[in-house]
Amino acid sequence: MAHLVGGISSGARGLPxxxxxxxxxxxxxxxxxxxxxxxxxxxxxxxxxxxVLGHAPPAVCAAVREAIDRGxxxxxxxxxxxxxxxxxxxxxxxxxxxxFTNTGSEAVHLACRVARAATGRxxxxxxxxxxxxxxxxVAFGNAGSPEALMQANARPQRQRTVLLRFNDLDDARRLFExxxxxxxxxxxxxxxxxxxxxxxxxxxxxxxxxxxxxxAMVIADEVLMGFRLQAGLTxxxxxxxxxxxxxxxxxxxxxxxxxxxxxEAAMAPLxxxxxxxxxxxxxxxxxxAAVCATMALLRGMDYAALLRDGDRLRQGIEAxxxxxxxxxxxxxxxxxxxxWRGSEPPGTYADALARIDHGFNRLMHDALxxxxxxxxxxxxxxxxxxATHPGEALDRLDEAFRVCARRIGDVPQMLN
Numbered sequence: 094m095a096h097l098v099g100g101i102s103s104g105a106r107g108l109p110x111x112x113x114x115x116x117x118x119x120x121x122x123x124x125x126x127x128x129x130x131x132x133x134x135x136x137x138x139x140x141x142x143x144x145v146l147g148h149a150p151p152a153v154c155a156a157v158r159e160a161i162d163r164g165x166x167x168x169x170x171x172x173x174x175x176x177x178x179x180x181x182x183x184x185x186x187x188x189x190x191x192x193f194t195n196t197g198s199e200a201v202h203l204a205c206r207v208a209r210a211a212t213g214r215x216x217x218x219x220x221x222x223x224x225x226x227x228x229x230x231v232a233f234g235n236a237g238s239p240e241a242l243m244q245a246n247a248r249p250q251r252q253r254t255v256l257l258r259f260n261d262l263d264d265a266r267r268l269f270e271x272x273x274x275x276x277x278x279x280x281x282x283x284x285x286x287x288x289x290x291x292x293x294x295x296x297x298x299x300x301x302x303x304x305x306x307x308x309a310m311v312i313a314d315e316v317l318m319g320f321r322l323q324a325g326l327t328x329x330x331x332x333x334x335x336x337x338x339x340x341x342x343x344x345x346x347x348x349x350x351x352x353x354x355x356x357e358a359a360m361a362p363l364x365x366x367x368x369x370x371x372x373x374x375x376x377x378x379x380x381x382a383a384v385c386a387t388m389a390l391l392r393g394m395d396y397a398a399l400l401r402d403g404d405r406l407r408q409g410i411e412a413x414x415x416x417x418x419x420x421x422x423x424x425x426x427x428x429x430x431x432x433w434r435g436s437e438p439p440g441t442y443a444d445a446l447a448r449i450d451h452g453f454n455r456l457m458h459d460a461l462x463x464x465x466x467x468x469x470x471x472x473x474x475x476x477x478x479x480a481t482h483p484g485e486a487l488d489r490l491d492e493a494f495r496v497c498a499r500r501i502g503d504v505p506q507m508l509n
Contacts, residue, residue, distance in 0.1 A: 105141065108470050109455070111462050121148035124479055124486035126467060134467040135486045135493070139477040141469075142317050142429065143342040146390055147481030153346040153386040160382035167378070177381035180388040181344060181352060184325040188338055188354040192363060193376035193384075197316030198226030200339035200351040201279070203370060205231070207337060207353070208277035208310045210362035216272060218309070219279040221249070221256040222442035224286035225314050230254050231279070236287040236473055241442060259284050260293045260441055265300055269307040278304040278311055280335070282318045282327040288433070288445045288473040289425030298332030310359065316341040316351060321429060322400070324391045326354075346387045350380035394480050402487060403427025403478045410494045417502030428478040432457065445473070456501050464493035 101107045108116045118126045124147055126136045136148070146153070160173065178191040194200045205217050217231065222241040225231040233249075234240040234256040240249040241256070248271065249256045255272065258264040269275065280297055284290040301311045313328040313335035320343035321327060328335055336359040341351030362368040374380070404427040414421040423430045424438035431438075434453050439445035449472045458470040466489065469475060482490070 105469075105471065108467070109458070111459055116462075116467070123147040123149075123481035132465070134462070134465050135482075135489050137461075137466060137468045137476040137478070137490070139479055140347050141342070142321065142475070142477050143345070144347045145320060145343040145428075145479055146346050146387065146394070147479040148347065150346050150387075150390060152390060153348070153383055156382040156386035157348060157379055160378040163378065165377060165379045166374070171378055171381075173378050173381035173385065174376045177376070177384040177388075178352075180385050181340075182354060184320070184388065184392070185338065185354050186325070186329065187334060187356050188326070188359075190355050190357055190360040190364075192353045192360075192370060193380065194351045194353065194372060195349050195374050195380075196226075197314075197339060197341035197351045198228050199372070199375075200316065200341060200353050201226040201231055201312075201314055202228050203368075204312045204337045204339050204353045204355075205277060205279070206368050207355070207360065207362050208312060210368045211359065212276040212308065212310060214274045214276035214309070215253050216255055216274045217253060217277055217279060218255050218257055218268060218272075218275050218304075220259045220281060220284060222259065222287040222445075223279070223281050223284055223314075225279050225281070226316075236442065236446075241287075242446070258441070259287075259290065260296055262296060262299055262303070265303055269303060269309075273307075275304070275307065275309045277337075278309050279314050280311065280328070280333065281314050282331055283425065283429075284442065285317050285425075285429070285475060286473055287442050288431040288439065289429060289475055290439055290442065290445060291424065292331060293440065295332065297328065301333045301335070310336040312336065313338040315339060318429075320344060320391055322426060323396050324388075324394065343391070344387060345380060345383040346390075348380055348383035349374075350384055399478060399480060399483065400427035402483050403430070406478070406487065406490060406494075409491055410498075413495045413498040414502070417498040419498065419502045425475065429475055431473065431475050449473075453501070457497060460497040460500050461493055464489075464496050466490060466493045 117129050119129050120127050125133050127133050182189045221234045221243050222236040230252050233251040233254050257268045315338050318327040319340040337355040407423040420436045422438045434450050461468050
């Protein structure tokens with residue numbers, strides 16, 4: 094890796110060496126990835142959630158190949174762009190207008206621009222410990238940063254971004270009392286990058302109502318959670334219909350595409366040309382072909398069955414570790430969850446931070462790899478399941494966690 098800076102282009106992608114050997118993926122298909130030596134692993138990272146249908150779904154790859162054969166990069170309008178927008182917004186209720194971008198970070202950036210233009214205000218509020226992209230203004234208060242703890246007397250703010258505590262409605266009330274310049278509140282259905290912390294019952298709905306009563310728009314950042322629990326947005330399941338939403342990952346089955354969604358009224362600044370938008374590759378035929386094919390498959394996907402299978406896996410993990418004398422629990426949902434030591438999952442970021450156990454996380458990652466399972470190797474890492482996991486891959490996961498529970502239970506001195 095003499096020429097690639099740090100050996101990776103995205104910071105979260107790297108994995109630790111195991112027995113002195115690195116890990117490089119040679120190919121991926123369904124629930125599996127293969128390393129350079131040809132060994133097959135169950136994948137629980139799944140492109141950080143980008144492959145809900147599993148790696149390289151044949152119908153999506155076939156549609157992409159056809160788009161490539163027709164020419165991947167015209168400068169001018171093409172029919173697939175409207176077709177992809179129609180297929181996507183058919184699943185998102187009143188948010189029936191779309192603009193495509195290449196990444197989730199771009200989508201959040203554009204949504205914030207739209208909100209500022211629509212309201213005439215400048216400040217964006219987001220969750221402390223949330224992740225809404227890596228652009229300067231919103232790459233603030235991420236999990237692990239000092240600002241995310243919000244321990245100072247003054248509310249953390251950088252440029253035009255201000256933080257509020259997740260699952261703390263009183264803090265949100267104080268925020269809107271303090272600041273009359275908030276253009277939009279960016280919400281995440283689950284605080285995923287802080288360990289899949291779910292919102293308290295009714296919290297997001299009350300938060301959205303508070304924001305709107307203060308004249309702010311509601312942006313649902315669903316780049317990670319969109320199309321994960323149903324063939325559509327996750328925020329309506331939690332009582333919130335946003336003004337704007339950002340989606341990515343799952344909508345393209347691993348091909349680079351994201352989008353801003355909104356109602357006709359919310360998208361008016363774009364329609365009227367008051368907000369500039371550009372991007373050579375935005376809405377390109379390859380990305381749009383992937384969206385069209387993915388939407389067709391997601392509409393027929395049995396989400397309920399996958400979530401049930403994932404919940405059974407989570408229950409099995411907890412039972413195996415309890416039998417080994419090491420209580421663990423999970424937070425999240427059946428097809429995206431984080432594993433924690435202890436009997437109760439965290440409900441706030443401060444609680445999650447206090448629960449980090451680096452020794453346990455590393456032992457888990459290494460033990461799973463030895464059993465043919467590759468996972469995220471960071472403290473707030475998540476385990477994902479795809480539509481292709483039920484069957485052999487899920488059975489392998491059950492067995493791998495069973496072995497890991499026994500193995501880690503035998504080395505308590507290595508845990509924090």
